[in-house]
Amino acid sequence: MFDIQKIRADFPILSRQINGRPLVYFDNGATSQKPKAVIDEIAEYYNEINANIHRGVHTLSQLATDAYEASREKIRAHINAEFTHEVLFTSGTTFGINLVANGFASILKPGDEILVSALEHHSNIVPWQLLCERTGAILKVIPIDENGELILSEYEKLLSDNTKIVAVNHISNALGTLNPIKALIDKAHEKSAAVLIDGAQATPHLKPDVQELDCDFYVFSGHKICGPTGTGILYGKESWLNKLPPYQGGGEMIREVSFEKTTYADLPHKFEAGTPNIEGGIVLGTAIDYLNAVGFGNIQEQERDLLAYATEKLLEIEGLKIFGPTDLSRKTAVISFNIDGIHPYDIGVILDKMGIAVRTGHHCAQPIMSFFCIPGTVRASFSFYNTREEIDLLVSGVKKAKMMLS
The missing domain is CATH 3.40.640.10 (Type I PLP-dependent aspartate aminotransferase-like (Major domain))
Structure with missing residues (x-):
């Protein structure tokens, strides 16, 4: 059984706060967080068999x-x-x-x-x-x-x-x-x-x-x-x-x-x-x-749900454009987006103040940005340990950023 709260408890960093807010980590495309089993194994190696x-x-x-x-x-x-x-x-x-x-x-x-x-x-x-x-x-x-x-x-x-x-x-x-x-x-x-x-x-x-x-x-x-x-x-x-x-x-x-x-x-x-x-x-x-042990079937099911939910909610924001396939079966749990008239970096800074970690910029893929004639995007990349509640916080944060920057 896929128990999201049990899964999240495996990742110590998910319980910390950023700028006084619970961490919402949506930069999984850059690097994933580490479960305690991995962290403990690092210490065990150096303690026991180095x-x-x-x-x-x-x-x-x-x-x-x-x-x-x-x-x-x-x-x-x-x-x-x-x-x-x-x-x-x-x-x-x-x-x-x-x-x-x-x-x-x-x-x-x-x-x-x-x-x-x-x-x-x-x-x-x-x-x-x-x-x-x-x-x-x-x-x-x-x-x-x-x-x-x-x-x-x-x-x-x-x-x-x-x-x-x-x-x-x-x-x-x-x-x-x-x-x-x-x-x-x-x-x-x-x-x-x-x-x-x-x-x-x-x-x-x-x-x-x-x-x-x-x-x-x-x-x-x-x-x-x-x-x-x-x-x-x-x-x-x-x-x-x-x-x-x-x-x-x-x-x-x-x-x-x-x-x-x-x-x-x-x-x-x-x-x-x-x-x-x-x-x-x-x-x-x-x-x-x-x-x-988590199971890649469970991982894919959770991430498909997050992708569909986040796509639906973000597209409700006027002026927001998502780049990439519109058919969600032809992509994974990444949403790369911009809002008309607002630089992606500025959105990222405001989201960080709310404890929400996203990536902004060209994502080491400048030819893609050149193709779309944009300086970069805001990228929210999800993992199986993320939740719909975190996506709600992201959507709320993007709306706040739009209001402040428009």
């Missing part, structure tokens, strides 16, 4: 190694990767994308093409631009329509025998748009192109099945799924990970080192140079356990 991993014969090192690798296996099962060594620990989505882009520098030649979409976070734009500068490859962009959705017919036109990799997000961080990534992947594979999916905004809301999707790479961040910051996952098909060169050199990623030649370790260690964020990797598994 040691470096994969190297020591002593008991603490073995315990830490076992916990770290057990977390890797939890994540493999969660995303349904075929092999545990296809799951690489990273510092986050950005690191994972850069790792793949760096590896493709050894594959691409001048005139090869990379496709991204107009919906991308800067982290899934800039690494590919840098790669094009290094290799002479050409970056092409899948356009969007007025609903903030990809124009699939244009995507098919852009695909060619020169397309070497397609990099798109599963869900837009700025608009909440749910992309039809299975169709995108299948079309790309018809041209023998690899596909990287940025799952940073998707993994809080759904369980990706990487084998069913048949993506070549899938990246996401731990801090958006109730885990610690500085953690993330890069899934890559074994064949692709074996093909790409190491991203960084150092300890752990080697088999043998001499001044004449170095040989590299097998997967996954080939891409995991140096001492990792051990506690973070272990606790990411704890966060996955927590979300699965």
Whole structure:
């Protein structure tokens, strides 16, 4: 059973006050809050088994190694990767994308093409631009329509025998748009192109099945799924990970080192140079356990209700415009909006005074804002621990902001 009050009690920060008001946290697209199980596990690691991993014969090192690798296996099962060594620990989505882009520098030649979409976070734009500068490859962009959705017919036109990799997000961080990534992947594979999916905004809301999707790479961040910051996952098909060169050199990623030649370790260690964020990797598994205990069916049902309720109530405010898909089945629990004649930053400041945390600005997605000819939006992003009562406070706050700023 989904007991919202019991769920909320799991998150200590939700009981605090901001500016004398109960915290209403609607910035989940930036980072999620952490349940006590995750917080406690961080302390337990440092209290009980803190040691470096994969190297020591002593008991603490073995315990830490076992916990770290057990977390890797939890994540493999969660995303349904075929092999545990296809799951690489990273510092986050950005690191994972850069790792793949760096590896493709050894594959691409001048005139090869990379496709991204107009919906991308800067982290899934800039690494590919840098790669094009290094290799002479050409970056092409899948356009969007007025609903903030990809124009699939244009995507098919852009695909060619020169397309070497397609990099798109599963869900837009700025608009909440749910992309039809299975169709995108299948079309790309018809041209023998690899596909990287940025799952940073998707993994809080759904369980990706990487084998069913048949993506070549899938990246996401731990801090958006109730885990610690500085953690993330890069899934890559074994064949692709074996093909790409190491991203960084150092300890752990080697088999043998001499001044004449170095040989590299097998997967996954080939891409995991140096001492990792051990506690973070272990606790990411704890966060996955927590979300699965809540149940992704329950999470989706709660968030669909919040999205529908908030959309209805906000649209009752005169002059308020929501950007992104109008069909709520084609988006997740994100509402990106503006009010005519009022800068989004000013609305955000007033909401903060009322204890309501939203994000304002371009959300690291400036091309989207340029498409709509706006400086940015107010973004309210919901999680399963939010409530309708909190949405009522948001609506009341937006009405107050409009009255004060008009």
